[in-house]
Amino acid sequence: MLTFEGEQFQGADAICQKIVSLPFQKVQHQIVKCDCQPSANDGVVIFVTGNLLVDDNANPLKFAQVFQLMKGPTGNYYCHNDMFRLNIG
Structure with missing residues (x-):
């Protein structure tokens, strides 16, 4: 699930479908901070804050994102939850 x-x-x-529908041509992520913690069933919770540079706009947008990686049955990891928020205001 993506929020x-x-x-x-x-x-x-x-x-x-949501990601490709976004009206941006070019997005650059600048990661400011990334915190990780183990979670249940060999999962990992990741919290990222940073800046987004969108198209040719010189003013970055602040963002926060939290997502959880879970171990699948074959030992690979997949994104189980993902929450993204632009911090505008």
């Missing part, structure tokens, strides 16, 4: 600016999208198809 983007208060909207929820569940499943790979819905998440991909």
Whole structure:
């Protein structure tokens, strides 16, 4: 599940559709801080804060993102939850 600016999208198809529908041509992430913690069942919770540079805009947008990686049955990790928020105001 992806929560983007208060909207929820569940499943790979819905998440991909949301991401490709965003009106940006070019996005650059500048990570300021990243904190990680182990979670249940060999998972990892990651909290990231930083800046987004969108298209040719010189003023970065602040963002925060929390996501959880879970170990799958074959030992690989997948994104189980993802919450993203632009910090505007």
